[in-house]
Amino acid sequence: MKRFVAIGECMMELSPQGDLWQMNVAGDTFNTAWYARALLGPDWEVGYQTALGLDGFSDRVLDLMQAAGIRPLVTRHPSRSIGLYAIHLHQGERSFSYWRSQSAARTLADDAATLASGLAGADAIHLSGITLAILPPEGRDRLLGLLQAAPGQVVFDPNLRLKLWEDPQTAREVMTRAASIADIVLPSFDDEATLFGDATPKVTLDRYLGLGASEVLVKNGGGQILARVGAESLALDLPRVTPLDTTGAGDSFNAGYLAARLAGQGAEAAIRAGHDLAARVVRHAGALMPMEDIRA
Incomplete structure (x- = not known):
């Protein structure tokens, strides 16, 4: 069985439903x-590597993973719990308030043997800038060292949350190091303009190609998508939709794109698959659509 492993942080999400949450x-x-x-398909195992607490909210996350068919690659921290965030919406665009300083996920890379065990045999490993931002410096080094030696494809979404980083310079240095390890990089142009001062999506594309990635796709908030996959260059203008809630848009795009690529589809078909999924997700409240609705 082939393995897809994602690494990062699960949180409790509060999403507005009228006057309630x-x-x-x-x-x-x-x-x-x-x-x-x-x-x-069923020939793929999907695992999620993180750390949770021993409390009821952490148990809820673990139960959700198992019910969804996601293999938990989880350590349990005796005194920490999971983070919490609340979504604020304005005309479909979201912003967030976070409570995550004591998140158990900040310890997910504390033990090298446990981390290596979860990644062993993975055909594709997915992480983000948030994964790296929540870790202490030694945890980042440990994780990136293991990824550098991993035989499978490494997929990196820089996904900037600047408030999680010590300072912008550290963010730039760690993001650049992670991208230099990755085979596939999936940045968003607005993040890259904020952190690196990129003037155009083409600048973002070229910078990540220059770091050695063989596959780079620049998301652009509903605008033209630029990509280079091997020797193939693409610039696609895809239909825009009016969002209800943009939470999870980039994450679902990543999944639609990667699932198509891992199933052997070409770059353009995979981009369209990612876009189609994200277009459905942004018309749904919250980050996760029910599994049966995704497959419908």
């Missing part, structure tokens, strides 16, 4: 694992 589970790389599990 609905509680769900989400997190950028977990969202990608969720959609990948719905899209990849």
Whole structure:
């Protein structure tokens, strides 16, 4: 069986439902694992590597993974729990408030043997800038060292949350190091313009290609998507939709694209698959659509 492993942080999500709040589970790389599990066939195992606490909210996350068919690659921390975030919406665009300083996921790379065991035999490993931002410096070094030696494809979404980083310079250095290890890089242009000062998506594309990635796709908030896959260059203008909630848009795009590529589809077909899934997700409240709706 082939293996897709995502690494990062699960959080409790509070999403607005009129005057009330609905509680769900989400997190950028977990969202990608969720959609990948719905899209990849039974010949693929999808695992999620993180750390949880011993409390009821952590148990809820573990139960959700198992019910969805996602293999938990989980350590349990005796005194930490999971993070919480709330979604704020304005005309479909989202912003977030976070409570995550004591998240158990910050310890997910503390033990090298446990980390290596979860990654062993993975055909594709997915992580994000958030995965790296929540880790202490020694955890980042440990994780990136293991990824550098991993035989499978490494997929990196820089996904910038600048407040999680010590400072912008550290973010630039660690993101650049991670991208130099990755085979596939899936940046968003607005993040790259913020952190690196990129003037155009082409600048972003060229910078990541120059770091050695064989496959780079620049998402652009509903605008033209630029990609280079091997020797193939693409610039696609795809239909825009009016969003209800953009939470999980990039994460679901990543999953749709990667699932198609891992199934052997070409780059353009995979980009269209990612776009089609993301277009459905942004018309749904919260980060995760029910599995049966994804497959419908």
